[in-house]
Amino acid sequence: MNDKKTASKTRNAIIETAGRIFAEEGYSKATVRDICRQAGVNIAAINYHFGDKKGLYLSVLKHYQEISLKTYPPDLGINETQQPEEKLHTYIRSFLTRIMDDGHPAWFGRLMAREFTQPSWALDILVKETIRPSFQLLTEIVGAILGKSTKERVVRLCSMSIVGQCLYFMHSHPVITRLYPGESFGRKQIDELTDHITGFSLRGLLEGKNKNYSEVKKCKKR
Amino acid sequence: MNDKKTASKTRNAIIETAGRIFAEEGYSKATVRDICRQAGVNIAAINYHFGDKKGLYLSVLKHYQEISLKTYPPDLGINETQQPEEKLHTYIRSFLTRIMDDGHPAWFGRLMAREFTQPSWALDILVKETIRPSFQLLTEIVGAILGKSTKERVVRLCSMSIVGQCLYFMHSHPVITRLYPGESFGRKQIDELTDHITGFSLRGLLEGKNKNYSEVKKCKKR
DNA sequence: TAATATTTCAAACAATTGTTTGAAACAAAT
DNA sequence: ATTTGTTTCAAACAATTGTTTGAAATATTA
Numbered sequence: 001m002n003d004k005k006t007a008s009k010t011r012n013a014i015i016e017t018a019g020r021i022f023a024e025e026g027y028s029k030a031t032v033r034d035i036c037r038q039a040g041v042n043i044a045a046i047n048y049h050f051g052d053k054k055g056l057y058l059s060v061l062k063h064y065q066e067i068s069l070k071t072y073p074p075d076l077g078i079n080e081t082q083q084p085e086e087k088l089h090t091y092i093r094s095f096l097t098r099i100m101d102d103g104h105p106a107w108f109g110r111l112m113a114r115e116f117t118q119p120s121w122a123l124d125i126l127v128k129e130t131i132r133p134s135f136q137l138l139t140e141i142v143g144a145i146l147g148k149s150t151k152e153r154v155v156r157l158c159s160m161s162i163v164g165q166c167l168y169f170m171h172s173h174p175v176i177t178r179l180y181p182g183e184s185f186g187r188k189q190i191d192e193l194t195d196h197i198t199g200f201s202l203r204g205l206l207e208g209k210n211k212n213y214s215e216v217k218k219c220k221k222r
Numbered sequence: 223m224n225d226k227k228t229a230s231k232t233r234n235a236i237i238e239t240a241g242r243i244f245a246e247e248g249y250s251k252a253t254v255r256d257i258c259r260q261a262g263v264n265i266a267a268i269n270y271h272f273g274d275k276k277g278l279y280l281s282v283l284k285h286y287q288e289i290s291l292k293t294y295p296p297d298l299g300i301n302e303t304q305q306p307e308e309k310l311h312t313y314i315r316s317f318l319t320r321i322m323d324d325g326h327p328a329w330f331g332r333l334m335a336r337e338f339t340q341p342s343w344a345l346d347i348l349v350k351e352t353i354r355p356s357f358q359l360l361t362e363i364v365g366a367i368l369g370k371s372t373k374e375r376v377v378r379l380c381s382m383s384i385v386g387q388c389l390y391f392m393h394s395h396p397v398i399t400r401l402y403p404g405e406s407f408g409r410k411q412i413d414e415l416t417d418h419i420t421g422f423s424l425r426g427l428l429e430g431k432n433k434n435y436s437e438v439k440k441c442k443k444r
Numbered sequence: 445t446a447a448t449a450t451t452t453c454a455a456a457c458a459a460t461t462g463t464t465t466g467a468a469a470c471a472a473a474t
Numbered sequence: 475a476t477t478t479g480t481t482t483c484a485a486a487c488a489a490t491t492g493t494t495t496g497a498a499a500t501a502t503t504a
Contacts, residue, residue, distance in 0.1 A: 008481080010481080010482080026340075028250075028251070029250070031460085031461070031462085032461085032462060032463085033460085033461080033462090041482085042481095042482055042483050042484080043462095043463090043483085043484085043485095044463085044464080044465090044482075044483070044484090045481090045482075045483095046462090046463095047462080047463060047464075048481075048482080049481095052462075052463075053462065053463090115397075116393060116394045116396075116397055117339040117340070117393045117394070118248075118339070118340060119396040119397070123396060123397070123400065124400065127397060127400040127401065131397060131401070132401060135401060153405070154418075156402065156405070157407075157415075157418045157422075158418075158422065160387075160390055160391065160394075160398070160407070161387045161390075161418070161419065161422050163390065163394075164386045164387040164388075164389065164390025164391070164394075165382075165383045165386040165387060166386075167386065167390060167393075167394070168382060168383075168385065168386025168389060168390070169382065169386070171338060171339045171389075171393070172338045172339070172382075172385075172386075172389070174338075174341040174345060175337075175338050175341070175345070175349060175353060176382070178345065178346065178349045179349065179353070179354060179357060180378065183375070183378070185379075185382070193379075196376075196379045196380075196383070197383065199426075200379075200380065200383050200423075200426035200427075201422075201426065203425050203426045203427075203428055204421075204422035204423065204425045204426040205422075205425075206425055206428075230451080232451080232452080253490085253491070253492085254491085254492060254493085255490085255491080255492090263452085264451095264452055264453050264454080265453085265454085265455095265492095265493090266452075266453070266454090266493085266494080266495090267451090267452075267453095268492090268493095269492080269493060269494075270451075270452080271451095274492075274493075275492065275493090
C-alpha cells in the first residue's frame, strides 16, 4: 500500500472523483465500483491506495477540508474593526457559499452538510476539527450582538436558529423545487439569501433577549 | 398477495415494526430481514403481503399519515379568533411535536423529516399530500403577519426560515449532542424550543419587511 | 368431514456490495 | 541488462441485499 504523501496519478484521480461522488450521494450510497469506473481506474485501486473504503472517505475529507479551509476560512472577511452585525452578515455569506458553491472547494461543505443529517463514523472528526470552531465563532458573534448579560443557553439557541436557516436551503432543495417549481433558491441566489437570513436573524436577535412571543406582540402594536 | 384492507396479525406486526425502523434508519438502510426478524415474521412475509419493499414503505407512509393527521392536524388548535401571532405559536408547537414526539404518531413526522434531506421516490407523494398543505398554512399565517403588501417571495423566504429552524433541532441532533454533551435540545424541551423559535421568528418578521441588515442596525442604535 | 383457499416457512436465487488474489506490467536501482 | 520494488489488472471471494420458490401448516368453505 502506498503512503499518504505520494501523489500518484491514480490516487489523484480517485480523490477527485470520490470527492464529487461522496458529495453527491453520501458515504453509503457511493459505491467503490462507481468511483473506480468514473475515475477510469481498476476496482482494486481503492484498496491498494487507501486500504479500504473508510480510508478513502477519510482521505477525501482531509484533502478537501484543507482546500475548503483555504478557500473559505471560518473568519473569511471578518476583522475586528467590524461591528458584530457586519460580522454576522459576513459569516452567513461565507457559510452559504461554503455549502452551496460549485466546484471542488464546495464538495467538503456538501459532505459536511450531509453529515449533519446522515452522520457516519466520521462525524466525530468533523465536529472536532471543523464544526466546533465554526460554531464557536458564530456564538461569539451572536453573543456580542445580544450582550454580555445574555444566558449562554439563549446564545446557543439563537445561533442554532441561524445555522438552521442556512442548512435548510441546502438540505431541503428537493422539497423546495417541488413546492415552487418556477422559483429558485440556490447558488445564484446566495446574495439574496444572505441578506434575507441576516436581516431576519438580526431582527430575531433584536432587543428581545428573553422575551416570549406575547411580549413581542405588544412590541409590534406600538 | 393480500389486499390492502385485510388486517392480518402478521401484516399489522410488519407495519408496526417497519414504521419504527424506517423512521430510525431511513428507507434504504432499513433491511427487510431486520424488519421481519424484529416483527417475528418470516422473511417472505413482506413480499407476500406488500408485493415488495417499496409497497411496504408506501403502506407504512399511508398508514401513519392517517394516524398523524388525526393526532396532529395541520391546523391543530388554530381557530379564526386567534391573532396571526398566536397562530404561528400554535403552528410551531404542532410542527415540533409532530417531528420530535415519541410513539407511533410521530413516526410519520420522522419519516417526512427524513425525506427532506434523503428524498426517495416517495417524496412527490409526500409533497403533494402533506408538505404542501402544511406549508400553505404557514405561508398564510406569515403573510397575515407581514401584511398584504408584502411580496410573495419574501413571505416564502420567511416561512422557510421558520421551517428551517424547526427541522434543524430534529435533523442535527447528532451534531448538537456532540457540540454540547451536557445540554439537551429534544423532546422534553419542546416548550422551550417553541417559545424560542416563535419569539425569534416574530421578531424576524417584525416591521422589517424589506429592510436589509444595515437598516436593522440603525434601528438597533435607536 | 372433505375440499379449497390462504398464509407461513426454510431454503435458495440473483444481484450488488466491499475486498482479496496472484499474475502481469511498469518503474527504479544496482 | 538484471534485479528489485511498485503499481495495475481481470477474476474471484465472501457477505449482504431484495426476491422467489414450493411444500407444509392453517384457516375457510361447502
